[in-house]
Amino acid sequence: MLRNLSMNIAQSWISTQVQDHVWVVPTFQSIHILAIAALVFASFSVDVAILRSPAGARAIPWLGSSYRWTWTALAVLLVSGAILITGEPARSLMNLFFRIKVVLVLVGAALTLVLQRSLTGEGRSSLSNSALVALAALSIPVWVAILFCGRFIAYFGDLAG
Amino acid sequence: MTSFFVWLESTPLAVAIAESRWMFPTFEVLHVFGLALVVGSIAAFDLRTLGLAWPSRRLETLVREILPWTWSGFVLAVVTGLLLFLSSAATYIENRVFLAKMALLLLAGLNVLLFHFHPHHHRFTVEGQVSPVLRASAAVSLTLWTAIVVLGRWIGYSLTVG
Secondary structure, three states: OHHHHHHHHHOOHHHHHHHHOOOHHHHHHHHHHHHHHHHHHHHHHHHHHHHHOHHHHOOOOOHHHHHHHHHHHHHHHHHHHHHHHHHOHHHHHOEHHHHHHHHHHHHHHHHHHHHHHHHHOOOOOOOOHHHHHHHHHHHHHHHHHHHHHHHHOOOOOEOOO | OHHHHHHHOOOHHHHHHHHOOOHHHHHHHHHHHHHHHHHHHHHHHHHHHOOOOOOOOOHHHHHHHHHHHHHHHHHHHHHHHHHHHHHOHHHHOOOHHHHHHHHHHHHHHHHHHHHHHOOOHHHHHHHOOOOHHHHHHHHHHHHHHHHHHHHHHHHHHHHHOO
């Protein structure tokens, strides 16, 4: 199914546009990296604050800003990532590390949402301090693993045969 | 001069990186991670200085908080960058995009020095004052680091395409 999807995308007008203009891929890869930088700083800031003091993290005044940056960066990553996939669909969709990356992005986003709701939303007291620490400690390696998977797509995991 | 870089890429470590299937990609990921820490932390400071983001983070505490991020990211990016450079030193040293990236890194470093030695620096860190020069420095910093990321990505394409 994914093989057919990648073939259909490769034949689309937008895919040929991306392939025909040599500047598009490196430009969107650069935007992708800038968004990763924003996400890493915004997300890790909260995670490290939780690991230092889970009780104190609930009172951090910049939590709202941090989560705005995290979600904005994630949106930019999704849009720029979609454009990059459009240019070379088989390279992404038919790659083991791309598939692992997609799963990890969903896990990272879910962790962010749970932590955000627990720290700033109505469910402020829904998670214990030890649960907050566990989720924050999990969030950091998940984002690092996403970074590894994203770069490894270029080198390993080709499933196209 | 060129022979020095040819010698560099013939050293056992350089050959090991060039011939290994996993070393170059791994160092590349770690380089991007280091760069993300540097750019993310510096951009947060620059945007806060310009009044565009993180309004509830006090500037003076933000400076203290981001420094470990910036320096650890910088060390990681430099070490892995050197290892990546070693693998094809003679090629990189003649690549204009790579040289432009190095020039911008130098300018970004000078910009940081300007910030640290600026006469308003102490007032700024103690009282949260932001002088026009520091705002200009933040704008220059944001531009330089964005360009460094773009050029860094273009190096790969300039080696294979151009």
